[in-house]
Structures are given as C-alpha cells and as structure tokens.
Amino acid sequence: MTNSTELLYVISGEDFASAGEASTSFKNELKKLNVSPEVIRRASIAMYEGEINMVIHAYGGTARVTVDDKDIKIVLADNGPGIEDVEKAMQAGYSTATDGIRDLGFGAGMGLPNMKKYSDEMTIETHEGEGTTVTMIVHREPEVS
Amino acid sequence: MTLQDINNLPDFTITCEGDNTLTVTDVFCCDMLSLAMSKGIEHAAWVTVMGGVNTLAVLRLTEMSCIILAEGVKPDDVMKQKALEEGIAVFTTDLSVFRAALKIHEALS
Numbered sequence: 001m002t003n004s005t006e007l008l009y010v011i012s013g014e015d016f017a018s019a020g021e022a023s024t025s026f027k028n029e030l031k032k033l034n035v036s037p038e039v040i041r042r043a044s045i046a047m048y049e050g051e052i053n054m055v056i057h058a059y060g061g062t063a064r065v066t067v068d069d070k071d072i073k074i075v076l077a078d079n080g081p082g083i084e085d086v087e088k089a090m091q092a093g094y095s096t097a098t099d100g101i102r103d104l105g106f107g108a109g110m111g112l113p114n115m116k117k118y119s120d121e122m123t124i125e126t127h128e129g130e131g132t133t134v135t136m137i138v139h140r141e142p143e144v145s
Numbered sequence: 146m147t148l149q150d151i152n153n154l155p156d157f158t159i160t161c162e163g164d165n166t167l168t169v170t171d172v173f174c175c176d177m178l179s180l181a182m183s184k185g186i187e188h189a190a191w192v193t194v195m196g197g198v199n200t201l202a203v204l205r206l207t208e209m210s211c212i213i214l215a216e217g218v219k220p221d222d223v224m225k226q227k228a229l230e231e232g233i234a235v236f237t238t239d240l241s242v243f244r245a246a247l248k249i250h251e252a253l254s
C-alpha cells in the first residue's frame with residue numbers, strides 16, 4: 001500500500017513579510033517524512049520560486065502538496081492575471097516584475113526556469129484574467145533508464 | 146569556525162543574536178534572492194546588501210548559518226524583529242561585500 005501525505009498552504013498576495021513561510025514549513029514536513037536532503041533541496045527551491053511568483057504576480061493562491069513513496073507533487077493555483085506569454089516567461093532572465101520588486105531582490109527572471117530545472121515534471125495551465133495552475137513533480141528517487 | 150568567531154572579528158558587529166555555537170564552513174556572496182536560493186551553500190556565512198525580511202526566508206531554506214550585511218547596510222525593522230524572533234544571526238559591517246567575504250575566508254583558513 002502506498003503511503004500518502006497531503007499538505008495545503010495558503011499564500012497571501014503581496015505579503016512579502018511572510019513570503020517563504022509556506023516553503024519553510026513544506027521543507028520541514030519533507031524532513032519529517034525522511035525525504036533525502038538533495039530531493040528536499042530541489043523541491044524546496046521549486047516551491048519557493050512558485051510561492052514568490054504567486055506573491056509578486058498573482059495576489060497569492062494555494063499550494064497543494066502530495067507526498068507519497070515515489071513522488072512529491074506540488075500544485076500551485078492562483079486567480080491572478082495569468083501568464084501572457086508562457087514561452088517568454090520560461091526564458092531565464094525574462095521578467096515582468098516592477099522596479100520595486102527588483103529592489104527587494106526578486107525579478108531576476110529565474111522563477112519559472114528554476115521551477116522547471118529543479119522539478120522532474122512541470123506543466124503550466126494559464127488563462128488570461130482567470131489564473132494559473134502550475135503542477136510540479138519531483139521524484140524521490142532518480143529514474144533508472 | 147563558529148558564529149562566535151565572526152563576532153570576535155573587529156570589522157563585524159552583531160545586530161541580531163543567533164546561536165553562537167552554529168558552525169560556519171564557507172562564505173557565499175549574492176544579492177539576487179532567486180540565485181541565492183538555488184546556489185546558497187549550507188552552513189555558509191552569507192554576505193549581501195539585501196537587508197530585508199526575504200533574505201531571512203532564503204537563509205532558512207538554504208540552511209546557511211548567518212547573514213552579513215555589508216557596505217554599511219542595516220537590517221530594516223521587520224527583518225530585525227523577525228531575525229530576533231527566529232534566532233537568526235545578522236552581522237553588519239562597513240566593509241565592501243568583497244572585503245567582508247575575504248575576511249571570513251581568511252578566518253576560515
């Protein structure tokens with residue numbers, strides 16, 4: 001039988017003071033579940049980038065996490081403006097963040113590229129004016145080819 | 146070395162107390178938080194000019210040992226309060242990022 005743990009995080013929009021709290025809590029949960037340090041590192045980076053994106057661009061949202069014996073699945077859903085050009089948004093260095101956001105140390109255009117880099121699978125579903133759902137899967141063990 | 150050893154260095158002032166016994170094994174410099182998030186080195190002393198609360202979040206996630214604010218930068222009030230609450234050590238120095246990192250590097254070797 002597969003063991004499965006579900007976690008839900010609510011992320012506030014434009015609340016930079018608490019940005020990163022969901023990712024920190026998520027990381028601590030993965031430690032409790034005996035996930036390997038390297039997988040925790042990758043999943044935490046992916047989660048943090050997603051959390052920050054929701055704070056910056058999407059008035060917040062939710063992160064639903066499922067951890068089972070094989071995978072960590074993170075579903076980030078928001079009701080923000082949507083991503084106008086996903087292809088461009090996936091390019092490292094491309095960012096629509098304001099100067100104010102850049103002054104806080106964000107907006108390097110590494111958010112989505114890092115999320116893709118540190119997860120094993122990633123899909124983006126976005127609709128202009130309705131929101132975006134990003135699903136990321138991080139495998140707990142490397143795949144044997 | 147430990148945070149206490151950094152505390153003993155003449156150019157560094159402790160602004161928020163952390164666990165002085167925490168180990169420092171490396172030094173890391175970066176101001177872009179996304180980059181720091183992916184490149185941060187566990188147990189490193191992180192030299193930066195980003196004196197805001199988000200720097201603390203990245204430190205927690207990367208498990209670096211302390212923050213060193215260089216170039217005379219001071220933590221803003223929110224960062225200071227949160228660092229104190231969470232026991233994260235924040236040092237300040239008037240040295241440049243490079244000079245501050247070099248001092249830590251020399252102390253490590």
